[in-house]
Amino acid sequence: MNSTALQRWLDEMLETSSQQWLLRALAVATSVGAVLSAAAANERWWPAGLVVVSGLAIASAIRPDSHTALAVVVVIVWHWLATVEGPGGPWLLIASLCLLVYHAVIALSASLPTGGELSDATVVQWLRRTALGGGMTTVAWFFVVLLDRRDAAGNGLLTAVALAVLAAGAMLIRSRSLDQPR
Amino acid sequence: MTVSVTPWRPSPAHFRAVAIGVLGISAALLFRVPALLVMATPFTFVAAWSAATRPGNDPRLVGRVAPASVREGEATTWTGELSEVTEVDHVVAFAPARAWLETRPASGIVSSIVRRGAGTTTVCVPMRATHWGRHDIGPVNVVAVSSWGAFRWTALDAGHRVTALPLPEVFDAAPSRLRADGLVGLNRSSHPGDGTEFSGIRPFQTGDRLRRINWRRSLRSNQLHVTATYADQDTHVALFVDALADYGPSGGVDGAASSLDTTVRAAGAIAEHFLLRGDRVSLRTLGSRFGTSVPPASGSGHLRRILDVLAAIEPDPYRLRDARHARSMVSGGALVIMLSPLIAPVALQRAISIASHGLNVAVIDTLPDDVHADDDPTTELAWRIRLLERRREVRTVEQVGVPVIPWRGPGSLDPFLREVARRSSAPRMARR
Numbered sequence: 001m002n003s004t005a006l007q008r009w010l011d012e013m014l015e016t017s018s019q020q021w022l023l024r025a026l027a028v029a030t031s032v033g034a035v036l037s038a039a040a041a042n043e044r045w046w047p048a049g050l051v052v053v054s055g056l057a058i059a060s061a062i063r064p065d066s067h068t069a070l071a072v073v074v075v076i077v078w079h080w081l082a083t084v085e086g087p088g089g090p091w092l093l094i095a096s097l098c099l100l101v102y103h104a105v106i107a108l109s110a111s112l113p114t115g116g117e118l119s120d121a122t123v124v125q126w127l128r129r130t131a132l133g134g135g136m137t138t139v140a141w142f143f144v145v146l147l148d149r150r151d152a153a154g155n156g157l158l159t160a161v162a163l164a165v166l167a168a169g170a171m172l173i174r175s176r177s178l179d180q181p182r
Numbered sequence: 183m184t185v186s187v188t189p190w191r192p193s194p195a196h197f198r199a200v201a202i203g204v205l206g207i208s209a210a211l212l213f214r215v216p217a218l219l220v221m222a223t224p225f226t227f228v229a230a231w232s233a234a235t236r237p238g239n240d241p242r243l244v245g246r247v248a249p250a251s252v253r254e255g256e257a258t259t260w261t262g263e264l265s266e267v268t269e270v271d272h273v274v275a276f277a278p279a280r281a282w283l284e285t286r287p288a289s290g291i292v293s294s295i296v297r298r299g300a301g302t303t304t305v306c307v308p309m310r311a312t313h314w315g316r317h318d319i320g321p322v323n324v325v326a327v328s329s330w331g332a333f334r335w336t337a338l339d340a341g342h343r344v345t346a347l348p349l350p351e352v353f354d355a356a357p358s359r360l361r362a363d364g365l366v367g368l369n370r371s372s373h374p375g376d377g378t379e380f381s382g383i384r385p386f387q388t389g390d391r392l393r394r395i396n397w398r399r400s401l402r403s404n405q406l407h408v409t410a411t412y413a414d415q416d417t418h419v420a421l422f423v424d425a426l427a428d429y430g431p432s433g434g435v436d437g438a439a440s441s442l443d444t445t446v447r448a449a450g451a452i453a454e455h456f457l458l459r460g461d462r463v464s465l466r467t468l469g470s471r472f473g474t475s476v477p478p479a480s481g482s483g484h485l486r487r488i489l490d491v492l493a494a495i496e497p498d499p500y501r502l503r504d505a506r507h508a509r510s511m512v513s514g515g516a517l518v519i520m521l522s523p524l525i526a527p528v529a530l531q532r533a534i535s536i537a538s539h540g541l542n543v544a545v546i547d548t549l550p551d552d553v554h555a556d557d558d559p560t561t562e563l564a565w566r567i568r569l570l571e572r573r574r575e576v577r578t579v580e581q582v583g584v585p586v587i588p589w590r591g592p593g594s595l596d597p598f599l600r601e602v603a604r605r606s607s608a609p610r611m612a613r614r
Contacts, residue, residue, distance in 0.1 A: 117289075
């Protein structure tokens with residue numbers, strides 16, 4: 001980093017609004033919270049992972065309009081799957097909610113320049129949406145816990161139908177995302 | 183004017199939600215990992231919501247600045263009106279920092295939520311002009327964001343300009359009887375005519391108004407007499423503004439005033455004072471990049487015209503030759519006021535030249551007091567030498583009868599105007 005880039009970076013830090021600082025701190029806290037949930041679920045600490053996730057989360061908070069946040073989520077999910085046996089109980093729900101909040105905060109932070117502040121109405125609207133997403137996640141977790149307790153056997157037909165629905169949904173999302181509807 | 187538009191594009195947040203949602207659910211189903219299903223659920227939810235509420239049409243942006251003309255220290259507002267924003271979540275406008283324009287908030291970034299079902303929305307960036315002149319606004323970046331920040335539409339609005347008229351300093355002059363040569367006005371003419379100032383009583387002549395008949399005198403003398411008055415006429419005040427260079431720091435309307443700030447604000451104050459009295463005022467700029475002159479006229483509309491020309495002044499030291507040879511275009515009997523920091527001798531030369539035609543000329547010195555203070559001793563020494571030369575030049579000008587008056591606001595011109603009034607009634611010789 002040359003002196004000009006460093007100066008620009010410092011200027012950007014100084015111009016960052018208090019709301020943006022809050023959003024970025026929340027992003028780092030939720031990503032670390034997800035890692036700690038995994039640690040609580042399997043009762044084993046992962047200091048190196050905590051450092052890696054924290055570093056990536058800070059990088060994603062500094063540059064929210066980048067794909068660094070995707071790496072953060074991938075690392076957290078991979079860590080969970082690698083270390084936690086079974087559904088993981090309530091810690092799975094906490095980790096999932098942390099990921100949802102992390103995603104929402106990074107998306108909100110990326111929608112305006114660093115020095116800007118969103119109106120209260122916008123923040124409240126995003127809170128409502130995130131709460132709705134949290135509700136959906138809770139329902140999914142409850143469903144998974146219920147099935148796990150009943151020890152339900154797998155069903156090939158249902159799995160195939162679910163995959164077909166998922167593929168159709170993915171195609172629809174892709175077409176809505178890339179096409180230019182007029 | 184919208185100069186650049188980028189249509190709706192997916193953001194990295196949308197890519198993240200789709201990738202983790204679809205791949206996570208697929209892997210959960212294929213490999214029977216219930217934990218992955220739960221973790222991918224919020225991302226699937228966000229991706230589906232974002233795709234379902236993707237805005238179909240590009241919004242239309244109309245940007246405007248109102249008012250386009252303000253006084254120094256007053257505020258104007260850039261307003262962006264977006265239509266066809268049915269599925270838009272919120273709109274962000276960013277006006278980059280510009281010299282002498284303070285935005286509110288200071289970052290110049292303003293966001294506005296779009297109410298559900300609303301077809302249009304507006305986003306406003308208030309800004310305050312802290313210095314006279316013409317200031318370009320923007321280009322203002324406008325970003326419309328869809329639900330969950332999944333899609334963004336950007337536009338650039340440019341081409342706006344605000345004119346900050348100089349805020350005239352407080353100025354007043356004691357009532358004076360100037361030489362008047364116009365048709366109507368507040369100054370007493372030396373010629374008899376239709377006015378209010380008593381001149382004498384004389385016998386009735388054909389054409390005299392009946393209301394002027396002095397009945398007491400007429401009854402005593404058995405002959406019709408009328409009350410004669412002096413005509414009320416106006417004065418032509420010719421302002422010359424030296425805009426060859428600007429000396430001293432300028433802090434805008436709330437800070438220190440440079441030489442050109444003082445010159446422009448003083449010219450505005452003098453023009454306002456005389457125009458409100460009903461006199462005619464003309465303006466000529468010496469050395470401005472956009473050299474313009476305003477012919478003599480009166481009225482509040484003319485004041486606005488003069489302030490507009492003053493606001494457009496940009497110093498240009500390379501126009502010294504133009505300033506030296508420009509025609510004065512000053513009629514006989516005009517009161518000439520030259521405003522200059524007197525660093526370039528051209529203003530004094532012009533003042534002497536005009537005074538030699540028998541006109542009343544005053545030079546207002548607008549150089550800041552501490553202009554010579556500098557960290558560099560060589561520069562400070564150079565300034566001191568130039569100021570000594572300047573003092574000699576001022577003495578020379580004063581010896582030929584042109585007063586050089588430091589600008590001190592109200593009453594600055596009072597001694598000069600009293601002298602002009604005294605001289606206007608006395609005969610004198612002039613070179614034509």
